[in-house]
Amino acid sequence: MATAPCNPAPRPAADSSTLSERDFARIAGIVSKHTGIKLPASKHLMLEGRLRRRAGLAGFASLDEYCDYLFEEDGLKDEFQHVVDVATTNKTDFFREASHFDYLAGTIIPALLAAQRTIKLWSAASSNGAEAYTIAMVMAELARSQAGLRYAILGTDISSAMIESAHRAIYPRSMLAPVSPQMQRRYAMFDKGVGENGRARIVPELRRKCSFQQLNLMDASYPVDRDVDVIFVRNVLIYFEPEVQDAVVRRLWGHLRPGGHLILGHSESMIGTRQGLPQVASGVFRKDRT
Known part of the structure; x- marks a missing residue:
């Protein structure tokens, strides 16, 4: 079973695992409940890519391993803010709608x-x-x-x-x-x-x-x-x-x-x-x- 390293070292971006429909639905539900923001199915690939990067930064070998840590080992308590961050970061610009x-x-x-x-x-x-x-x-x-x-x-x-x-x-x-x-x-x-x-x-x-x-x-x-x-x-x-x-x-x-x-x-x-x-x-x- 995966555990979060105490001093995680970023892993190389060679992970080819994908975010399952079940895990996407879990995360979308958590984000919606906490932030009010909807994550439709069209955001699946976006969220998958961002979570894969987060998994590497947290020291996990794969996105699958990271999701196991989140949902099977109660790691969401430690990773909650990171999950919210990757799911809610939106486009912005200087002088948008000038x-x-x-x-x-x-x-x-x-x-x-x-x-x-x-x-x-x-x-x-x-x-x-x-x-x-x-x-x-x-x-x-x-x-x-x-x-x-x-x-x-x-x-x-x-x-x-x-x-x-x-x-x-x-x-x-x-x-x-x-x-x-x-x-x-x-x-x-x-x-x-x-x-x-x-x-x-x-x-x-x-x-x-x-x-x-x-x-x-x-x-x-x-x-x-x-x-x-x-x-x-x-x-x-x-x-x-x-x-x-x-x-x-x-x-x-x-x-x-x-x-x-x-x-x-x-x-x-x-x-x-x-x-x-x-x-x-x-x-x-x-x-x-x-």
Whole structure:
């Protein structure tokens, strides 16, 4: 029977075992119960590849051996967070759905400037931090012409691996492509690598504006302030069942101050309209002041 090595050494990627339908269904059920995220059959190969890599890193000779450890020897207690991490890591980009950042800079923030207080922004499914640092770039640009503009950005995600990545703030050079050349010069430090080997790190000034913490949107309550000005939760609700979508949006809505904005992905706008939230732009909903 397989046992988890105390100090596992990565194994070579020669494993040809596959993830059985039974084990896929087990893992999909665990992930859905814990995170609300659905893993349809179309995700089978994706999950198999990611679990195979995890099995090698954990020192197992094969994916079969790893799954035996998870389900036959109660190893899921030790590997639970790793399983969640590999199953829930989703695509993200800088300036994804750029119109939302235009609306933030052109409409939302100008209306808040008279308040003369710290503006609170929350990226509620921040993945590797690209969205939070995009928000930071937008705010830093505004601060160049608005003396005294103060802001703080929180990024949260269920994946501990993504939170660690966000703290590091190091990205492939190619990932910075959507960022304007001017912003790249101001807010990223590039190494000397070229092509796919090149990397960039977000400058310390922006990293200090962003904090990150692990958070499960399925939790009944969130340890976050209830006077947030802007909440981004984009392109994650589509993975939830409708009743979970509604519950998450209601909880997030409760963390907005009156006049605050909730920003959903363009393909998720119907979730907000279904709940009767006041919509002011595509995917953007504003909480009444009364």
